[in-house]
Amino acid sequence: MQDVKEKEQGQSQPSSYQSKHKPAKDFNQRSEYLEHELSIMDLKRWRLNLPGRDYRVEIEDWVPALAATIGKIVMVTAMVAAFAAEYGLSQSFIVENVRFELLIAGILFVVLFSALINPLTNLAGTHGPMIPLIPLIAMAGGHPLALGIMVGVFGLILSATKGGSKLVTLTGEGVRGGLLIYLGAMGLVGQISKMESWAGDVGHSEVFFVVLLATVVLYAYLAKIKMRWVAIPVCSALAGVIAYVMGVPFEFVTEPGLPNMNPAYWWGEDTGWQMGLPSLQQYISVIPFALLAVAMWSPDFLGHRVFQELNYPKKAxxxxxxxxxxxxxxxxxxxxxxxxxxGNLASSWGTYMIPAAIAKRPIPGGALLTGLVCVAAALIGYPMDLAMWEPVLRVALIVGVFLPLLEAGMQMVRDTNHSQSAGICMFSCALVNPVFGWALTMLLDNLGLIGDKERAQSLSRMDKLVIPGITFLLCGIALALVGQLPGIPALI
Known part of the structure; x- marks a missing residue:
């Protein structure tokens, strides 16, 4: 009876977070309150974390939630459309599958995992770098179901061996900075080019310049007043308004509704993907692509965690x-x-984590809102049209992902050693792709051939040569198998 009484008393006591929490009015600035919140939270892995008890949902959490939903619709649409183009599927298939993916992400994973069960996990988003490889996957005889399962299996192996966190630890600051600068710069150039091409196609070339000029001015002003965390919704809204006022046509076409929720429909012979279940040969044919997808995870995840480290207080x-x-x-x-x-291939959700880190918010509060907004967008339908409208989605990606990546990378290059590693990293990325550049430069940096020589001397043989060497070898083999090494034909 005494044990039961003590247990009941313990349950009635406030959590450590609740006892340390102070209202925002006790602080001189909002940023001080947000940093205090981050420093007192003690979020638990694989245990129930509840809003109010372990964290709070603040107004700032709406920004990454809206940004994440826009990014999710954009990226899943691009991926499913790429599959549909290769397998001869219709536009209606794309819309219904994207809707289905929003429900899967919102209900099963964003809320369940990142908001409640393990708020130290970033949301599972979309693996954008795999989109250009989808034609190659189709040519190799790959099956989307086989590819997705193999990516998941290889990912679980990497997670169980704690290989992801080890690779993050072994990536020096110069390499991190170079990787982020390259990803930011290339993404920025790509989005500007696509925006210009779209403006010409709709017969309003002037919209391209006016929208991006207004975006630059507004983004600079938000940075000056330390409000960059609202850049995605504010800049995207401005882009949409300017484009519409200047005569670019827009209309809502996706009506409210629910997608087909039956897996047998999606993987039927004559319904959904119209491919049936994969054969053993189709599982084998996707292995190199699955290895490459998982190899790309580490630099992607690294970049997102870096944003937290740069924007959170040291105690957090x-x-x-x-x-x-x-x-x-x-x-x-x-x-x-x-x-x-x-039809989604998963990765760490950049359009959520980056604005959340800039807004000085932890993962769970915004994750809860993101799940709800994704479900609402899928059910209503019309928000999907707005998020996929070119001026809105391009500006959202520019100010929400690629500009912050560029800025964060430049912050990490602080001296000559870092700049040397960063430069070699960017050169290697440009030679092949970011996976190759990251793996090669991490190996050279840890061996002490470039970058901080003192850091290299402090590493063990395992950390200096064995792990980076195996990582580079596996990445190189995966790239060679699928024909991603310049001048070398695919080995499969």
Whole structure:
């Protein structure tokens, strides 16, 4: 009886977070309150974390939630459309599958995992770098279900061995900076080019310049007043308004409704994907692509955690993204999502994490809102049209992902050693792709051939040569198999 009484008393006591929480009015600035919140939180892995008890949902959480939903619709649409183009599927298939993916992400994973069960895992988003490889996957005889399952299996293996966090630890600051600068710069150039091409296609070339000029001015002003965390919704809204006022046509066409929720429909012979279940040969043919997809995870996850480290106070070590847990959730989400019929390939959700880190918010509060907004967008339908409208989606990606990546990378290059590693990293990325550049430069940096020589001397043989060497070898083999090394034909 005494044990039961003590247990009941313990349950009635406030949590450590609740006892340390102070209202925002007790602080001189909002940023001080947000940093205090981050420093007192003690979020638990694989245990129930509840809003109000372990964290709060603040107004700032709406920004990454809206940004994440826009990014999700954009990226899943691009991926499913790429599959549909290769397998001869209709536009209606794309819309219904994207809707289905929004429900899968919102209900099963964003709320369940990142908001409640393990708020140290970033949301499982979309693996954008895999989109250009989808034609090659189709040519190799790959099956989307086989590909998704193999990506999930390899991801679980990497997570179980804690390989993801180890690779993050072994990536020096110069390499991190170079990787982020390259990803930011290339993404920025790509989005500007696509925006210009779209403006010409709709017969309003002047819209391209006016929208981006207004975006630059507004973004600079938001940075000056330390409000960059609202850049995605504010700049995207401005872009949409300017484009519409200047005569660019827009209309809502996706009506409210629900997608087909039956996996048998999606993986039927004559319905959904119209491909049936994959054969053993189709599983074998996707292995190189699955290896490459998982190899790309580490630099992607690294970039997202870096944003937290740059924007959070030093004491906020108990709210930082856990790379291995995030890999585990992305892997499970991949297997479950593709098994149900979805066409998404999962990765760490950049359009959520980057604005959330800039807004000085932990993962769970915005994750809760993101799940709800994704479900609402899928059910209503019309928000999907707005998020996929070119001026809105391009500006959202520019100010929400690529400009912050560029800025963060430049912050990490602080001296000559860092600039040397960063420069070699960018050169290697340009030679092949970011996976090759990251793996090669990490090996050279840890060996002490470039970058900080003192850091290299402090590493063990395992950390200096064995792990980076195996990583580079595996990445190189995967790239060679699928024909991604310049001048070398695909080995499969």
């Amino acid at each position: 070590n108990k709210v930082l993204m856990n790379v291995d847990d995030t890999m585990a959730v992305c892997s499970v989400r991949q297997i479950v999502g593709v098994g149900l019929g979805g």
